[in-house]
Amino acid sequence: MTRTAIVTGAARGIGAATARRLAADGHAVAVLDLDAAHCAGTVQAITDAGGRAIALGADVSDAASVEAAVAQVVEQLEAPTILVNNAGIIRDNLLFRMTEDDWDAVMAVHLRGAFLMARAVQEHQVRAGWGRIVNLSSTSALGNRGQANYAAAKAGMQGFTKTLALELGRFGVTANAVAPGFIVTDMTRATAERLGTPLEEFITARAAEIPVQRAGTPDDVAAAVAFFCSEGAGFVSGQVLYVAGGPRA
Numbered sequence: 001m002t003r004t005a006i007v008t009g010a011a012r013g014i015g016a017a018t019a020r021r022l023a024a025d026g027h028a029v030a031v032l033d034l035d036a037a038h039c040a041g042t043v044q045a046i047t048d049a050g051g052r053a054i055a056l057g058a059d060v061s062d063a064a065s066v067e068a069a070v071a072q073v074v075e076q077l078e079a080p081t082i083l084v085n086n087a088g089i090i091r092d093n094l095l096f097r098m099t100e101d102d103w104d105a106v107m108a109v110h111l112r113g114a115f116l117m118a119r120a121v122q123e124h125q126v127r128a129g130w131g132r133i134v135n136l137s138s139t140s141a142l143g144n145r146g147q148a149n150y151a152a153a154k155a156g157m158q159g160f161t162k163t164l165a166l167e168l169g170r171f172g173v174t175a176n177a178v179a180p181g182f183i184v185t186d187m188t189r190a191t192a193e194r195l196g197t198p199l200e201e202f203i204t205a206r207a208a209e210i211p212v213q214r215a216g217t218p219d220d221v222a223a224a225v226a227f228f229c230s231e232g233a234g235f236v237s238g239q240v241l242y243v244a245g246g247p248r249a
């Protein structure tokens, strides 16, 4: 069945791959990112493949911006019933160097963003009696040096997900989290830069520690998100799926 999905942070990386995958699965997709112009590539890829997509510019941490974006989806596509909270940033620093801004910025995009988006979309899901929410967590939720802010946010995403599953289940809405391990995107490039390691060297070293002996790709994550969004996953809710090539990152 065709549904309407919103994927946040979908201009690039995991979000873009997820938007393309959901479109390939037959859904209309709102490709949301901070700047609508940056969504053009993802929208073009979807429409070139015969799918339906629109670009949306919105800041997920801003309530008015979120409300306006969801209203635009209703107007230009139809009421959204699939939501993927993927938008994310990193502001890595060891605790003693971490600023209040580093902390607040990460909480705002991941946690406040997922909260505002879910609150705006649930109304349409409840009305339809069907919905899928997928939140992007991370193996960093288990703790990661230099990421006190990000690890706390990604662990928070898991508690948020389980609570949505409890509250929204009776309306036919499931909520699950996907927790990627080492996936090569611009975010990985930023981490390699911070550590002062050339990207290829960084990828090779990390891949050697992963049981399947390779780095993950955005498509690996998109496949897991697509499963949670599928019709067949209606009895799976409140789960966290680690997509990390092994049991640990």
Ligand code: NAP
Pocket: 008, 009, 010, 011, 012, 013, 014, 015, 032, 033, 034, 035, 038, 058, 059, 060, 061, 085, 086, 087, 088, 089, 109, 113, 136, 137, 138, 139, 179, 180, 181, 182, 183, 184, 185, 186, 187, 188
């Ligand atoms: P990415 O390449 O950095 O893409 C993130 C996207 O989110 C960017 O397009 C960014 O827009 C957008 N964004 C940032 N703040 C936003 C806001 N306030 N409102 C709307 N959009 C915003 O990241 P990624 O690596 O694909 O990661 C996607 C998700 O997976 C994130 O939640 C991340 O934490 C999670 N994750 C990634 C990895 C990994 O290894 N890459 C591992 C585990 C979890 P701008 O470009 O304009 O900033």
